[in-house]
Amino acid sequence: MDAKASTVGSSQTATAQSEPKGKDFLNHLEVYLAKRDGVDKLLKISRYATKIILASSVLPETVPLTRQLKSFESSVGLSRKAFRLGKFVQDVNALRNSHLDSKEEILLSVIAYGGEGLYYFVEQFIWLAKSGLIDAKHSRNLQKISAWAELIGYIGSISLKLRDLKRIKEDEACLNSSIEIAISRGVGRTEEEERRKKLREKKLMKQLSVVQDIADGLMALADIRDGKGRFTDPLLLSCAGLLSALISTHKNWVSC
Numbered sequence: 001m002d003a004k005a006s007t008v009g010s011s012q013t014a015t016a017q018s019e020p021k022g023k024d025f026l027n028h029l030e031v032y033l034a035k036r037d038g039v040d041k042l043l044k045i046s047r048y049a050t051k052i053i054l055a056s057s058v059l060p061e062t063v064p065l066t067r068q069l070k071s072f073e074s075s076v077g078l079s080r081k082a083f084r085l086g087k088f089v090q091d092v093n094a095l096r097n098s099h100l101d102s103k104e105e106i107l108l109s110v111i112a113y114g115g116e117g118l119y120y121f122v123e124q125f126i127w128l129a130k131s132g133l134i135d136a137k138h139s140r141n142l143q144k145i146s147a148w149a150e151l152i153g154y155i156g157s158i159s160l161k162l163r164d165l166k167r168i169k170e171d172e173a174c175l176n177s178s179i180e181i182a183i184s185r186g187v188g189r190t191e192e193e194e195r196r197k198k199l200r201e202k203k204l205m206k207q208l209s210v211v212q213d214i215a216d217g218l219m220a221l222a223d224i225r226d227g228k229g230r231f232t233d234p235l236l237l238s239c240a241g242l243l244s245a246l247i248s249t250h251k252n253w254v255s256c
Helices: 001-016 025-033 036-055 064-082 088-096 105-132 135-184 190-224 232-255
Strands: none
Touching: 025 036, 025 232, 036 064, 036 232, 064 105, 088 105, 105 135, 135 190, 190 232
């Protein structure tokens, strides 16, 4: 019986090894939640989903749940700032490790990474002010500096990504031509088909990144204008925040 069980066990092991291993959801989730950005974006989703409920006036102001949601939204907003401690270092390293081919790329990279890096750096002090360690009187000026740095960073980031998208589309057009010529000659181009698939996935992710930056840039602009003027409606900004959070969550999930 032991020999038979051993044989069956060996057979099952061999079958399991021969089958392609798919990604286990719980293992994938563990890796995702181990990332700073993973937890931060889940908090961002919960915060802006709450803001949408509050901004849409679904609940009357007198209902206790409304006060609870406001308290929850404020608490999550403060919690997210703690996740930005030291995050400016990634922008410093990204700028150091960039392979730049032209003066225009150098300028746009300094604007993108420099703006975002300054934003994350200042956000640390805003968190300290909101936590009570720094005098709260500095909070307003710090928030203005943070919002301007964030907006400038997004302008540079969007410009860089649009340049990348242009190059990706050019590469895709060349690849399409190559595949069409091969098909007309009756030659199989499996490798090129795979390259085209990856290129299209890369293009989609880059397009989503542009949409995300525009949504975040809209919120930064509203912060600069103190919520006054066009495109500062609370419901619109809350929807923009949720859209940004969902895109970022998707990107982080795929990269795990």
